[in-house]
Amino acid sequence: MDTSTRRRDEHRLSRRRAITAGSGLLATGLAGCLGSVSGGQGGETSGSGDGPVAVASFFSFYDFGRKIAEETPVEVRNLIPTGLHGHGWEPNASITKDIIEADAFIHVGPDFQPWADRAIQTLKDDDIDTHLINSREGIELADLAATLDPDEEGVGKDRGKDPHFWLDPQRAKQSVDNIADGLAEIAPDHEETLRENAETYKSDVLQRIDEDYQAIFDAASRDVVQLAAHNAFQYIGVRYGVEMRPLVVNLAASGDVKPSDIVKAKKVIEENDINYIGNGVFESRKPAKQLVRETQVEAYYPVTPYAGVRENWVENNWGYEEIAYNVNMPTFEVVLGNKSPDEAGPDGWNQEWRNFE
Structure with missing residues (x-):
């Protein structure tokens, strides 16, 4: 033994x-x-x-x-x-x-x-x-x-x-x-x-993930990202020089969205001519849907702080690496204006994730 x-x-x-x-x-x-x-x-x-x-x-x-x-x-x-x-x-x-x-x-x-x-x-x-x-x-x-x-x-x-x-x-x-x-x-x-x-x-x-993220943010013409998510993404902003604007400003994913949060997000969207926003995969879709209805935002796409997995992610054996490339990176390409939603991710990505439920 x-x-x-x-x-x-x-x-x-x-x-x-x-x-x-x-x-x-x-x-x-x-x-x-x-x-x-x-x-x-x-x-x-x-x-x-x-x-x-x-x-x-x-x-x-x-x-x-x-x-x-x-x-x-x-x-x-x-x-x-x-x-x-x-x-x-x-x-x-x-x-x-x-x-x-x-x-x-x-x-x-x-x-x-x-x-x-x-x-x-x-x-x-x-x-x-x-x-x-x-x-x-x-x-x-x-x-x-x-x-x-x-x-x-x-x-x-x-x-x-x-x-x-x-x-x-x-x-x-x-x-x-x-x-x-x-x-x-x-x-x-x-x-x-x-x-x-x-x-x-x-x-x-x-x-490799770091270098590929850096390339995405270096190619961006905008430096503000609006997220209909809680305050979990600042480290990406700090590392790559982009301002992450969370809708929910507390640290917990269950944080409530206040009317004042929506007002601030609308102002950011208007001032920065934002057409696409990110939404937390494991968070409420309701605020994002409201912003789509009430602003120029056309759609929301997924972001996740690698804090959980969906059933099909488990079936596909996705981890930190796969989630970065199949979920977060394509969304940042879109919300930064680097690529259109049809160009951003793998085949079918836009159809799967555009205003996802």
């Missing part, structure tokens, strides 16, 4: 004891923290099921994790159910056992997903040895957009900072390194492969 297998078995035994022998207290404690909330079983799973298991609280980092873990026994599971946005979702107590039994828990750092923070605190309080992997460790956060409500909270000690760092492919590279470090802790016998995979993903995927 190799080192990682023996270590994993010992860890899982301790967790089983915690769940069975002391579970009344532990499971009740975490369920009580989570409250009466929605959500069921998690989403996708990668790996053979024969090795260490890491569970992820957010789709982007699940995807990074599974790419890093390729050709190793490490299994990576996405806790967010398919079709749901990873920021604002609250799981029910069925997630408790998954986190406790996992060898590692990949999360987005403190004060972003309250349920994840509560789960981490419970793990610490009950001395459960699930290895914690903070995907945000060591990453410099950007200031929140000037349009943000004064009372809007930032990220814990980084109050006033924007937590959506992974939209910047360059910042995402540090996250890949953080996850590789964490997975190497639970699978030390496969550390070399994990680190090689991380380096390959950074150089072959994230660097």
